[in-house]
Amino acid sequence: MGKTQLACAYAHQSLADGLDLVVWVDATETEQVVARYAHAAHAIDTTGALNGQPAETAARKFLQWLATTQRSWLVVLDDVSDPEGMQQWWPPPSACGRGRVLVTTRRYDAVLSGGGRAVVNVDTYSEEEARAYLGERLAAGHADHLLDAQADTLAKALGYLPLALSHAAAYMANEDVPCADYLVRFNHSAAKLGDLFPRRADTEGYGRQVATALLLSLDVAQACEPVGLAVPALRLAALLDPAGHPRSLWDSAAVRRYLSAHRALSPTAHAADDTEVDTVQAKAALRLLHRYGLLTDDVQSGFRAVRLHALTARAVREQTPLNELPSIVKTAADALTGLWHDGTERAVLRTNIDSLDSYAGDLLWEV
Secondary structure (H helix, E strand, O other): OOHHHHHHHHHHHHHHOOOOEEEEEEOOOHHHHHHHHHHHHHHHOOOOOOOOOOHHHHHHHHHHHHHHOOOOEEEEEEOOOOHHHHHHHOOOOOOOOOEEEEEOOOOOOHHHHOOOOOOOOOOOOOHHHHHHHHHHHHHHOOOHHHOOOOHHHHHHHOOOOHHHHHHHHHHHHHHOOOHHHHHHHHHHHHHHHOOOOOOOOOOOOOHHHHHHHHHHHHHHHHOOOOOOOHHHHHHHHOOOOOOOEOHHHHHOHHHHHHHHHHOOOOOOOOHHHHOOOOHHHHHHHHHHHHHOOOOEEOHHHHHHOEEOOHHHHHHHHHOOOHHHHHHHHHHHHHHHHHHOOOOOOHHHHHHHHHHHHHHHOOHHHHO
16 A cells, blocks of 8 residues: 555655654564664664663663653654554653654554554555556656556556556556556456455455556566566565565575576577576566566665565465475575574564465475
8 A cells, every 4th residue: 555655755754854863663573673672772872881781671771762852753663563562662752742653554453543643544546646656657767658548547457556556657667568558468467367366365455456467567577687587586585574685685595596496588598598597697686576666676775675565475476386385485494594694683584584484384394
């Protein structure tokens, strides 16, 4: 729906307005919240008093600072998955009235509206917003000419869902395809997705639109340089934490071996293309997927540089052949194990391990 993007825009605007401190927290796991609070505590500790202190101690000191400081601050808790467990770590009211807390979540628990909190429901785009989004996105790519009389019909077919519209706009801009032509391809492709998102499993109600738009873009990306790497790269990313994983994971020998073994070369590929995939090509595959809006590759996001929307990831997992899953699981497990000792933030690795465990099931015992 774009909850995180709205929160991100608000955070950037707050900084532009002169706010003293903005702290962005991935709140899917309580452990990550504590780690981020502790990091913030050390960032504002000018005396070194917190050096050597446990993360939980530093985190509680940070909450105390928020309650008493005269500085202005904003804490963004992104994707809260356990509202009850977050209660003890919810930022306190600012005694000076200069603090704000912004939360994004998929949950609807009553506790979220307690304590004077205001709940704002984020829905799909309206027809006008969808048209405006397509216009702005295509204009940004110098592709205004692709916005034709079928724009509104296309937006409706995509359910006015921001994620599906994002996939479609990236495809149109990259392939120079107008709305009318994309709509024809979208409607044609939908016929082969009957089992991709069964209605009983599609609780959000938007899986078919996302899956169709996803596969249209993925088919084209698979044929782009580096040829044959888009699909295996996306299948690997889909088993990791949607909130992000380290870009350095794609430097690992395990990932390079996996991409080399599963690269799908086109019939016209040169023999030299059959060589082992190197780090440059692995990173190029990430940038290719980023260009088509299939994942986000943002080096400025630190240890969570590579992110994949949860609904996109689910669509990818739904169409991953079962016989290929063991090698993907082994690759992810080996790559994460290699990162454990190289200084990567442990909280990030744990959430990625948890994601892999939840999708892999008994396969982790076999690899």
